Amino acid sequence: MKNLLVAIDRRKDAEELITHAIKMAKLTDAKIWIMHVMEADPDDFLAREAGPQYVYEKRAKERKNASEEIQSWVEEVKEKYSIEIEGLLIQGEVIKSIKNIVEERNIDLVLAGHKKKNLLYGLFTANKKKDLIDDLKIPLMAIPLS
Structure with a gap:
C-alpha cells in the first residue's frame, strides 16, 4: 500500500x-492524502450576478479557512x-472528486x-457512501466516528 x-x-x-491514517501509513510506509471537497462556485457569470455577494464572500472565507x-x-x-503527506481542497461533487483523485494519485x-x-441505513438507501462504495475499484475503510 503506497497511497492512502x-x-x-x-x-x-x-x-x-x-x-x-497515520497508524496505517506507519505500518505500510504509505503516503497520506487528506482531501476535503467543497461546493463549487457557479461557473456561469449570470448565476454569480443573480446571487447576493455575501454568499460568495462566505464561501471564499470557508474555502480559505x-x-x-x-x-x-x-x-x-x-x-x-x-510521514509523507499532502492536502487537497477540491470544489465539486464529492463522489466524482474522490474517484478522480483515486485515479490520478494511484490511491490504494x-x-x-x-x-x-447511519451506516446501515445509508448502505440501503440512495446516498453518497453507497454510491462511493459502488463506484470505487479499491477498498474503502469506514471508520466509526465517536
Whole structure:
C-alpha cells in the first residue's frame, strides 16, 4: 500500500480519521492524502450576478479557512511523524472528486468516517457512501466516528 486517501467531510471528525491514517501509513510506509471537497462556485457569470455577494464572500472565507486547516494538519503530521503527506481542497461533487483523485494519485485505500447509527441505513438507501462504495475499484475503510 503506497497511497492512502483520507476523505474529510466534517472538520470535527478529521483528526480521528487522520490518526487512523497515520497508524496505517506507519505500518505500510504509505503516503497520506487528506482531501476535503467543497461546493463549487457557479461557473456561469449570470448565476454569480443573480446571487447576493455575501454568499460568495462566505464561501471564499470557508474555502480559505478549510485550506489553512488542511495545511496545518499536513505540517503537524510532517513534524511529528515524518510521514509523507499532502492536502487537497477540491470544489465539486464529492463522489466524482474522490474517484478522480483515486485515479490520478494511484490511491490504494480510501479512509472515510461514518456515524454508527447511519451506516446501515445509508448502505440501503440512495446516498453518497453507497454510491462511493459502488463506484470505487479499491477498498474503502469506514471508520466509526465517536
